[in-house]
Structures are given as structure tokens and as C-alpha cells.
Amino acid sequence: MTRSGEAGRHGRRRTGRTRRRRRGRIRVLGASAAAFALLLVAGAAWLYCRLDGNIESFDAGGLSKNRPEAGHGGRNVLVIGSDSRSGANSGLGGGEGDVGRSDTAFLLHVYADRRHAVAVSIPRDTLVDIPPCRLPDGSWTKPRSGAMFNSAFSVGDTAKGNPACTQNTVEKLTGLRVDHTVVVDFAGFAKMTSAVGGVRVCLPNDVYAGDLNPHLGSRGERIFAKGPQTVSGQKALDYVRLRHGMGDGSDIGRIRRQQAFVGALIKKVKGEGFDPTTLLPLADAATRSLTVDPGLDSARKLLSFAMSLKDVDLHDTKFATLPWRYQGNRVAIVRPDADALWDALRHDRTLDGKNAGGERPAPSPSRTAGTGAAAGVRVSVHNGTSVPGLAARAAGALRAEGFTVTGTGDAPAREGASVVTYGPGQRDRARTVADRFPGAELRPASTPGIDVTLGTSYAAAPPTSSSSSPAPSTSPTEVPSRVADEARSADDDICSRISYG
Secondary structure: OOHHHHHHHHHHHHHHHHHHHHHHHHHHHHHHHHHHHHHHHHHHHHHHHHHHHHOEEOOHHHOOOOOOOOOOOOEEEEEEEEOOOOHHHOOOOOOOOOOOOEEEEEEEEEOOOOOOEEEEEOOOOEEEEEOOOEOOOOOEOOOEEEEEHHHHHHOOOOOOOOHHHHHHHHHHHHOOOOOEEEEEEHHHHHHHHHHOOOEEEEEOOOEEHHHHOHHHOOOOOEEEOOEEEEEOHHHHHHHHHOOOOOOOOOHHHHHHHHHHHHHHHHHHHHHHOOOHHHHHHHHHHHHHOEEEOHHHOOHHHHHHHHHOOOOOOOOOEEEEEOOEEEEOOEEEEOOOHHHHHHHHHHOOEOOOOOEOOOOOOOOOHHHHOOHHHHOOOEEEEEEOOOOOOHHHHHHHHHHHHOOEEEEEEEOOOOOOOOEEEEOOOOHHHHHHHHOOOOOOEEEEOOOOOEEEEEOHHHHOOOOOOOOOOOOOOOOOOOOOHHHHHHOEEOOOOOOOOOOOO
């Protein structure tokens, strides 16, 4: 064989060996990549299982069967702070005994554009109507009037409280459908503040142990110095629980500081970025001490909800308080200011009147003030108050706009907002009717037709220039300037407006 033939044969052998080595390396790299991907999947699955195992949910069977309709596109989340002393909370200064109590609560409305949000605090001593609530044995309580708001959470006297009862109460109070409810206990709150490395707060003056615990019998040591500082764990919990020693020592003042704290917490998390190093420790701490409704009972659902908030601007994250006034040592709701606030949230309007309904167009003129939307809409009107002639007054206003009123009459008395019930296929027309009654609740019914039952909020509305048939407002009511002016943003100075009185 010639040398050129031998060289060719050796060359082919080397090429074959090179190809086999390359295929071997590719197989090794492929196996390594597959193993790495498997580890990632396994790690993610382990993490999800761990977080899922942390989450506790409450029984939705205790929710009312007669709930408000869903809104235009925004979502409402009820957040309840529990001061139970059960479990890990026993050493953190919770309430007495093993009965779960609501220490604070706010309704978070996330607008449909996912760029605006507002949290409305409900003072714990607010006098409200508590609808029927389910007890641990499956029976239901009778409705109560003039009860303190925080007592709804204690119905049933259980250590975990009664989130469903509080949700029912908030839905009755606001006429808004609560999409999710989250309960945070003391231990969970302390762990979350530690997980984010502390939160910046501010005190208007020095605070002493006797301010935190008035039963101490002495001033005690100083636990907070005046001015800005970073707190976490027990110190953060002490800060949001503080009530005495600042301003007038009221719960209203504490609400202001709690709003400032939540705003600073949001600012801290957004400043760190929505990345695993920030979110995973927070998620682990949060899920260990959260009780949620079944709609948020998995890590996937919670993460999805959290990520839906990532584009909400700090300045457009607002904190407001339910319009209130003192009634003795309790808090009374100021109407119609409160109804106007709930009406704004129902229509996805911000506190300054902007439409934040995403791509949904603003209501057309014919929908809010004209006969175009009213044409062909048949409605009956019933007076649910003790004010004589109220049904006739509302009926005259509706006829003036082009609605067909099929009849008027009296109905059992009801407090608060009016109610518009509607039969199958009548929801859009019923909403057109409800727009004429700020704060009205929409409720589906099995029988055909549309019916308005007037509540005391309509009776309290000021009459228009026509004394014979004053019309209800023909457009959504603006949020009162008092509410808008006193609201704070998540990017506000932490030392501004942190007390009352």
C-alpha cells in the first residue's frame, strides 16, 4: 500500500475518533444540562411544596350567600391584623385569652389598570351592622346593628377568629365584593419585617414602655426615640401597636402610623426589586403566619397575585380612612361621604377622580345622564326607609330621564345603601339604574325585572332644585375632598402626618 493510502486511512481513523469524542462530550453536556434542569424543576417543586405547606386557609362556607356583584375590573382584598395570643403570638403582646381579635383592618382596592391602588382603613371601633355569621357548630347568628366592627372577627370565640364574618360585614358595609381576604397575625407580621431587613418609620416624640402598656404603672424605659429609625421584628410590632403617648392617644392616630408603616414596607420591597433574593424570604415568612381565603391557598396563587402588583406606582398607592366622626367613645360612619368613596372604588375611579379602569372606556354621556341608556329600561321602586314619599320622589327622577317605572311601594326598612335587584340577563340595565343611586348594591335575583329598594343613604341625599321630584345624582359621586386631601401615598415622607389630635 502506498504512503498516501496509509495516510488517508490514518486520517479517517483520527476523524472517526474525533467525532466519537465530540459525540461523547455532547452526550455529557446534554446529560449535565438535563440534570441541571431537573435540579431546577425539583428545587422549584420543593419550594412550592414548602410554601404550600405553610399556607392555611379558612372555610369559605361561612361567606354570605347574598354577596355584591363583582366590580368593573378592579379587585378588592380585605387585610385583617389579628392580635390573638395563641401559638407563636403568646410572647408578642397579643390580646388576652385564646380568642382571635381583629386589631386592624383595611380594604385594598387594586384598580383594573394595575397601576393604582388604595387601602381604606376601617377603625376597629366603628359602629356597623353585622350580618348573619356562621358559628363553629355550623349554625348562623342573627344580624346585629350598632356593633363594633372588630367584634365581627370574634364571632364564635375561636383562636383563629372568624375571617368570613368580617368579610361579610365589610361587603355589607361597602356594597363591594371582596375578592380575597388575608389575615396576618402578630408572629407573621414580625417575621415579615425581619425578612425584608427592617422598615423605616418615624416617631413624633420619645415613647416609653408605659405608653405601650398603660397598665405598667410607671413611665418605664424609653423604647423609641423621637424621629426616623429602622425597626423589625418585635420593635416593628410595638410601633404599629402604639396608641398612647402620641397625639390624642386614639385608634385614629394609630391608623395613620400603620398606614405610614405599610407604605414604607411597600417602598422597601419595591426598592429591593421583585427578585428571588427579596421575595423568597418574605414569602416564606408570610406564608407561615397567613390565613387566606381558598382563592389564595397555594404558593402559585399568592405569587401570581403579588406579581400583579409589581407595576403599581408608589405615588399612586394611596392610604385613606373610612369617613368617620366620634360618637361618644365609638366611631360613627359619615354618610354620604362613605357611600361616595365606595361608589368611586366600584367604578374604578381614583381618589382624585381619574378613571383607572385599564383599557375600559369611561362611561358615555348617555350612560350617566341621558335617555339613551334609560330607553326601554323598566324598573319598580320601593321605599325601604321611614321617610314618606321617597319612592315617588325617586320614581319621578327616573321617569324624567326616560326610564319606565312600573310601580312604587314600601319595603322592609334597611340601613345604608340602596339595593338594585335584577333578573336573568338584566345586569347591564340594572347597572344603568344603579348609577343613579350612588353607593347602591347590585344583587342578582331568580325572578325577572329590575327593582330598586331605597336605603337611608338616598334619604339623606340633599334635594335638587325641583322640590316635587328631586332626582338622584345622574353621575358617579366624587370622593369628598376631606377624604382625598387626608390620604397619603406610599412615597410620602415617613415623618409627615403620623398622628391625630
